[in-house]
Amino acid sequence: MLILQRKTGESVTIGEDITVTVLGVDGARARLAISAPKDVLILRSELITAAAANQDAANEETTPLELLEMIAGHTPAVPPAQPFEQNRMKGKEDSTS
C-alpha cells in the first residue's frame, strides 16, 4: 500500500484520468475532490460493508420468532404505544429552543 502525505490543495493522480485533491482538513476529517470518468464507480467504502450487512439481514439463518423468544426474557415490557413513539430518543429536545 502506498501512503502519501498531501497538503490542502495538493492532489494525487491515479492512472491516466483519476485525480484526488485534498480540499481541506478539519480535525480528523479530510475533504476530498475526486475527478474521474463517469463510468468509474466511487463509493464511500462503508457503503459496501453496509450493503453486505443488509444482504445478511435479508438472508436470516433461522426464523425471527426464535429471536422473539430470546429477547422476551430481558427486554423491558413496554406498553404498546403510539407507533413510532417508543422508537424515539429519550430526552426529546425542547422544540421551542
Next chain:
Amino acid sequence: MKLQTKYFGQIDYGQEDILTFPAGLFGFEEEHEFLLLPFEGSAGTLLCFQSVSTPALAFTAMNPFALMPEYAPELQTQELHSLGVESSHDLAYYVLCVVKKPVADSTVNLKCPVAVNPDTRQAQQVILDTDDYEMRHPLAQFGDGGTREASAC
C-alpha cells in the same frame, strides 16, 4: 390491498401504511416501499420491514432504545433535510438485525439505523458518522450483562 408477506401470511394494508424509502436500503436501492410490521408479543421491540414489491424480502428490525436506552443517533444536516426534519430527535429509529443460527449469535446494525419521519412516513437508512456504533453488534451483549436495572417508570 393485499400483500403476501414473508412472516405474516397474507395481510391487508392501505396506502397510508406504506413507508417510503426514496433511496431504498443499502444494497437494495430499488426497494422503495416497505410495511413496518411488529411481531406480536414483543411489545414493539421486534419488527419487520416487509417489502411491498418483493414478498420474499423482509428485514428483521429491532427497537434500538429497548436494547440500549442511551442510543443517540445523530444525522448529518443533509440527511435531516431530505427527511424533512430539523433535528435527529424528530425521527423514529429502527436497527436491522442479522438473524443467525444459533440465534444467540445474531447481530444488530447500530451504525446504520433506519430513520423514519413519523409525520410523512418517509424513511432513510443512514450511516452514522461515529465510531461509537458497530454494524454487527452482537445481540448477546445486550442480554444479561447486568447493565440494566429494574426500571421504575
